[in-house]
Amino acid sequence: MLFNSFQYIVFFFVITIVHFMTPYKKRWIPLLVGSYYFYMCWNPAYIVLIIFSTIVDYVAAHRMAQTESNRRRTGWLLTSLCVNLGLLFGFKYYNFFLDTVSEIFESLGVDYVLPHSELLLPVGISFYTFQTLSYTIDVYRGKLKPERHFGRFALYVSFFPQLVAGPIERATHLLPQFQQVHHFRIDRTISGLRLVLWGLFKKVVIADRLSEFVNLIYDSPEIYSGPTLLLATYFFAFQIYCDFSGYSDIAIGSARVLGFDLMQNFNLPYLADSITDFWRRWHISLSTWFRDYVYIPLGGSRVSRTSLWIRNVLIVFGVSGLWHGANWTFVIWGLIHGTLYLIDSKTAESRENFRASLGIPQGLWRAACIVVTFHCVLLTWVFFRASSATDAMRIVSSVMTNPVGMPYLGPSSVATALSVMLILFLACVQILQYRQRLPFYKSPYTAPIALRWSGYVLLTLGIAMLGRSNNEFVYFQF
Amino acid sequence: MPLINDLAMQRGAARNAVIKVFVFLLLFLAVDRTVDAVLNHGLQLYFKLNEDSRIVCVGHSRTVLGIDSDLLQEKLGMSVGKYAIQGANAQDRFAMIRHLFAARQNSPECVVFDVSAYTFSDLGLSSNSWRLFLPFMDDEQMSEYIANAIPTQKEFLIHKYVRSTRYNEALMALSVRGYLGYRANLKHNVVDTESVQRRIDAGRTLKMLFNEDSYGVFRKTMEYVTSHDAVVVLAYIPTLDILNDQDRDEHDRIIQIIEDYAAQNEQILFINYSRKYEHNHELFSDGIHMNANGQRIVSEDLANDLSQLFESLSK
Numbered sequence: 001m002l003f004n005s006f007q008y009i010v011f012f013f014v015i016t017i018v019h020f021m022t023p024y025k026k027r028w029i030p031l032l033v034g035s036y037y038f039y040m041c042w043n044p045a046y047i048v049l050i051i052f053s054t055i056v057d058y059v060a061a062h063r064m065a066q067t068e069s070n071r072r073r074t075g076w077l078l079t080s081l082c083v084n085l086g087l088l089f090g091f092k093y094y095n096f097f098l099d100t101v102s103e104i105f106e107s108l109g110v111d112y113v114l115p116h117s118e119l120l121l122p123v124g125i126s127f128y129t130f131q132t133l134s135y136t137i138d139v140y141r142g143k144l145k146p147e148r149h150f151g152r153f154a155l156y157v158s159f160f161p162q163l164v165a166g167p168i169e170r171a172t173h174l175l176p177q178f179q180q181v182h183h184f185r186i187d188r189t190i191s192g193l194r195l196v197l198w199g200l201f202k203k204v205v206i207a208d209r210l211s212e213f214v215n216l217i218y219d220s221p222e223i224y225s226g227p228t229l230l231l232a233t234y235f236f237a238f239q240i241y242c243d244f245s246g247y248s249d250i251a252i253g254s255a256r257v258l259g260f261d262l263m264q265n266f267n268l269p270y271l272a273d274s275i276t277d278f279w280r281r282w283h284i285s286l287s288t289w290f291r292d293y294v295y296i297p298l299g300g301s302r303v304s305r306t307s308l309w310i311r312n313v314l315i316v317f318g319v320s321g322l323w324h325g326a327n328w329t330f331v332i333w334g335l336i337h338g339t340l341y342l343i344d345s346k347t348a349e350s351r352e353n354f355r356a357s358l359g360i361p362q363g364l365w366r367a368a369c370i371v372v373t374f375h376c377v378l379l380t381w382v383f384f385r386a387s388s389a390t391d392a393m394r395i396v397s398s399v400m401t402n403p404v405g406m407p408y409l410g411p412s413s414v415a416t417a418l419s420v421m422l423i424l425f426l427a428c429v430q431i432l433q434y435r436q437r438l439p440f441y442k443s444p445y446t447a448p449i450a451l452r453w454s455g456y457v458l459l460t461l462g463i464a465m466l467g468r469s470n471n472e473f474v475y476f477q478f
Numbered sequence: 479m480p481l482i483n484d485l486a487m488q489r490g491a492a493r494n495a496v497i498k499v500f501v502f503l504l505l506f507l508a509v510d511r512t513v514d515a516v517l518n519h520g521l522q523l524y525f526k527l528n529e530d531s532r533i534v535c536v537g538h539s540r541t542v543l544g545i546d547s548d549l550l551q552e553k554l555g556m557s558v559g560k561y562a563i564q565g566a567n568a569q570d571r572f573a574m575i576r577h578l579f580a581a582r583q584n585s586p587e588c589v590v591f592d593v594s595a596y597t598f599s600d601l602g603l604s605s606n607s608w609r610l611f612l613p614f615m616d617d618e619q620m621s622e623y624i625a626n627a628i629p630t631q632k633e634f635l636i637h638k639y640v641r642s643t644r645y646n647e648a649l650m651a652l653s654v655r656g657y658l659g660y661r662a663n664l665k666h667n668v669v670d671t672e673s674v675q676r677r678i679d680a681g682r683t684l685k686m687l688f689n690e691d692s693y694g695v696f697r698k699t700m701e702y703v704t705s706h707d708a709v710v711v712l713a714y715i716p717t718l719d720i721l722n723d724q725d726r727d728e729h730d731r732i733i734q735i736i737e738d739y740a741a742q743n744e745q746i747l748f749i750n751y752s753r754k755y756e757h758n759h760e761l762f763s764d765g766i767h768m769n770a771n772g773q774r775i776v777s778e779d780l781a782n783d784l785s786q787l788f789e790s791l792s793k
Contacts, residue, residue: 006632020481184484186491223676412564414651456502457509464510464643465650 001041003250004204011038012254015160019258020184028151028178031258035160039123042164046122049087054157056083057132061139061146073140080136084129091121096326124164126323130289132157135171137293144172152178159260161251165244167265167285174260182259192256194456199249200467201459206422207243208468210235213410213419218385221395226402229395236385237378238423241270244283268430270377273369275337275344278377286323290316314338324384329392333383340376418466514641518613520653524661530582531559533784535590536574539564543663543767544592544715546777553781554788559586560661564648565607568597568695573611573623575699579706580619587791588709588784593736594717594752595729596766597696599687612637612644663770665763674720674765683721683765686728688735697739704745709791711784712740715776716752721765749783751776 001007015034022030040047060080064073089097098114105112135156138144147153156175162168217224217232224232248265255262265285272278279287291300298312314335321334355365379396386392409416432438485492522528526547533556535545541562551558561578571591579585608627614620615637628634637643645653655661677683703710714733722729733750740748755761761772768776 017481020484021479024480183487184481186488186495190495220680220682223673223680223682412648414647418647453502453505457506460506461509461513461642464640465513465645466647 001038003247003254004200007041012257016257024181027182028149028155031160032151032155032158035155035158035163038160039158039163042123043120046120049091049122049125050128050158051154053084053087053128053132054154056080057136057157058147058150058153061136064136064139065146077136077140081133084133088125088129090117091119091125093322093326127166127168128157128163130168130286130323131171134168134289134293135175138171144175147171147175159255161254161258161260162262165247165251166283167248167251167263168289169262169285173263177260180259185259188259189257192253195249195253195256197253197456197459197463199246199251199253201246201463202242202249202426203246204467205462206419206426207239207246209415209422209466210239210242210419212468213416214239214385216410217408218387218391218395221386221391221398224398224408225405226398226400227405227407230399230403231407233378233382233385233395233399235419235423237270237374237381238426240381240384241266242426268434270374271370271430271434272373273366274348274373275340275376276348278373279337279341286320290320294319310342313342317341327388329383329386329389332389332392333380336380336383340380422466510640510642514613514644517645517650517653520656521613521649522656523659524652524656525561526557526559527561527578527581529557529559530584531557531586533557533588533590534559534561534578534586535592536571536578537562537590537592538566538571540594540715540766540768541590541592543665543763543769544773544776545590545713545780546661546663546773548661549774549777550781550784553778554785556788563610563652565610567607568692568699569623569627570607570611572695572699572702573608573620575702576619576623577611577614577617579702581617585706586708588711588787589703590711590713590780590784591699591703592715593712593748594714594766595686595722595732596684596717597736598689598692598732599685609646610649613649615644663768663773665767665769666771667763667769668760669718669762669764669769671718671720671759674718677765678720678724683724686725686732688728688732693735700739700743700746704743708745709787710746711780711787712736712746712748713780714748714750714752715768716755716758716761716772718759718762718765719756722752722756747787749780751779754779 001011011034015030018030018034019027036047036050039050057080060076063076067073067076094117098116102112102114135144135153139146147156152175155178156169156171159169159174214232214236217228218236221229245266252262252264263285265283267281267284269278269282272281295312295316298315299308300312301309303309303312317334317338318331319334321330321332321337324330324333355362382395383389383392386395429438526534533550533554535541535547535550535558537545539562541560542564545560545562547558547560561574563574566574575589606627608624611620611624615624624637625634628637674683700710714736733752737748737750740746755772755776758772761768761775763769763772
């Protein structure tokens, strides 16, 4: 079931009514049933995977809490890790692994073809796997007591607003909310629906529209000129942002109506003034997950040698790339980000000294940094979107060596011009958000009533007239 | 029940919320109707659907970019309309013809209908091109056509009652053009033949196919027009020689079918402008569309031919 479908509107309306009509202590039941139904709308059989993961992690966490033996605790943690990561590997990375092994055999002159898996990739498997892993790791570390109520724990694993594309919630944040009493509150409902509306607009009006041009160009990059490829890459940068942040907004808004607070997943990432800053603002729930469960356990930046720190950073970004997809393009994307992160961290002080020595005003310098950071991120998006590393290199080379001329504007230049206008509109909204004039994520909302109501009507009209319907969210594939 | 208790605790806020929802719906409905009225009127002006033109050019993007109806009107001294829209397939054009005849008090005397070796292949045209005609779904003919083409009844009802959903950016742009009376071809570029060749090599160009169903729809369209005592001019607006040379034999075969069909009916005339201009690359903006200069030259030829036709008809 897609957030941008009529089916979801009906489902959400029914679940909200049933949720608030159910006695407080039993509210986990309609939410859990609804969440399972939500997932089964995509593929009923794969609900078994979620239930299996839930049982394994529930048991593992309890066994860890019951035993004093460190070896046993570690054993249960490893059981949970092996089961969850094993499922993730089996469904998501098995074919990628086989292809890589086959290529290695081929390069050695051995003709050996391994059988591929025909299994479908379960929607959202990377998201719920990481969410459950954070729970067992936190219990192992003693940061969290295991949840005694199986139903509430199952709901934590499968809570429908964030089940298939995040935000990846921590048990310490979400689980306690399932025990609290939530009253139906009109102010929360309005503020949640406002977020849903804005998320829908970003998804169906901006992202899906941009995707049409991007898909056309990126499907055959060899036949397009440098300026066209550059335009498509700019479009993709905004497509992926609007798609994913749109999903997160709908998820956060839906949960807010039901009385739950999910973590903010995006904080104006294209207004970041460095790569480090970018990763504080982009897919926050994932970057903090990697920080807490991979980077810090590896030693983080508190290591004896710089080479170890470099290794840690590259491992985190490489694995983060692989998390996004079973393709080398994603790994390269992650490693480029890692390299940029290292350069950024190492040069931060000298850049500031350089600015001070030239007497460049802080505001101007920051604006320049935002532009440079955005274009560094733009370069990495080429690898993220291209079908292969060869295609990505072709695109980068074409943009760099053949940047002159008018871009091809697609089958409809009006549609492309409208896409540009929508990006400018988004930029204006983001700047207003940056200046705290449009605090979407805060409630009560304090903008003047005329502005608010014009905004609601404009967004609704925009969705009605300019929206593209029923395109899946890009991040579902992860 | 908890929900009832929660609402009772916020009675004032709940009442305000209900009022706000009601006001929002009213406001949205008003804006929705206004947007529809304004945009629809612009489209009527653009397509000259509110005028009883003596000649009407019906087609898709090749007519949009290939025929200058204002120039025809000026040269011929009679009202000329152009009901053409990018992406219309054979079925759409039949629906457009029926809509056109139903919308007028006086039927047009002549319909100019563009043809090419791609006329009977709907490849490359959108399968949901019926969306282009949603603004006219209040018309009985169009409503019936859309109801048959639309995938679900739910979607039909949404378009019926939320009128702004009938428009997209292309239709909005045409509506604005209608108000401005601006129908000019804005393509001033000259086709990049190397790029066309690359597309041919990559197999990414239109294919010439003779689809029996499309041919059947074409014949029904012709029969409908001639049964209303109108003359049809089948105008072969040029397509680039490089494209035609992809499969010259098939090209010639399809054009011959059209020519033979026209020869069998006194009310149908076939004129081939492609033979004359297909090698003149300066006139094309891409492989199948004329640029502004090409449009002017083809339209001048068409004006001369129509002038002779009307002279012969008056005799």
